[in-house]
Amino acid sequence: MSDTTVRRGIKWNYVANSHVGMVREVNEDAILSKPEVGLWAVADGMGGYEAGDVASQMIVEALELVENESGLDESVDVIEDSLIEANQRILEYADDVLDNQTLGSTVVTLLIRGKVGVCLWVGDSRLYRYRNGQLRQLSRDHSQVEEMVQQGLLRPDEVENHPDSNVITRAIGVDNELYVDINVFSVKIGDTFLLCSDGLYNTVSNDDLMYYLEEPDIEAKVEALISAALDNGAPDNVSAIVVKGGFEKLITRETLIDE
DSSP states (O other): OEEEEEEEEEEEEEEEEEEOOSSOSSOOEEEEEETTTTEEEEEEEOTTSTTHHHHHHHHHHHHHTOOOOSSHHHHHHHHHHHHHHHHHHHHHHHHHTSTTOOOOEEEEEEEEETTEEEEEEESSOEEEEEETTEEEEOSOOOBHHHHHHHTTSSOGGGSTTOTTTTOBSOOBTTSSSOOOEEEEEEOOTTOEEEEEOHHHHTTSOHHHHHHHHTOSSHHHHHHHHHHHHHHTTOOSOEEEEEEEEEEEEEEEEEEEEOO
C-alpha cells in the first residue's frame, strides 16, 4: 500500500527600490535583498545628522555577510549580532572621523525560513503584511508618539499631526548598548510583505498602501508605491521592498510503502 503526499514550497518573489525623494539631495536610505538567504532589509539614515547615508550603508554591509545557518534560531542570532556589530562600527566611525558627532540609522529586516517569518528592527522603519485584504504592521515604531499611544496618552488618529511625530527613541549608532526587537509570525502562500522607510508611510495612507498592494504584478506594486509618495511631495527619501509568496514550480512527492 502506498500513500503519496504532495508538498508545494513557497517561492518568494521580490522587488526593491529606493528614491531620493522630492526635497533631499542625498539618499540616506539603503536597501538589501538576499533571497538566497531569505533576508531583506531597509535602513534609513537619520535625517539631520552627519553622514546618515554612511550609517545606513554600514548596516547593509553587515547584513550582506549573513549566510544560511542550520536553523532559524541561529539565523536570528546572526542577524542580531550583525546589527550589534554595525552599531559599534558606526560609533567608532563617528568618534574617529566626525569628532564624535552623532550619526545613526533605523533598520527593519525580514527573514523567512519555511513557513516562519521573523522581523528584527530598530527605530521606525516598518514591516507590513498584506493578507486576505487586511494590512497589518508587524513592527512597532520606536518613537515618542508610539510610546504615548501605548500608554494611552495619545490616540492613533492624533499621531500624524503631533509635534513629536518625528522623534524616534531608538536607533543604531546612537548608544553603546543596542536593543533589537524581534517578532515571529507565520507565513503562507499569497502573503505580501512590505518593508519601507518612513518616507513612504508618512506620505501614503494605509488605505492607499492596501490599494497598491492589491496590484497583481509585483513590479507594478513597488513602482506605484514609490510614485504615490513622489506625487504627494516626498519630503524624505522613499524606500520600499515588496516580497510576495507564490507556489514553487518544483513539487516534492513523498511515497510511503507499507509491506
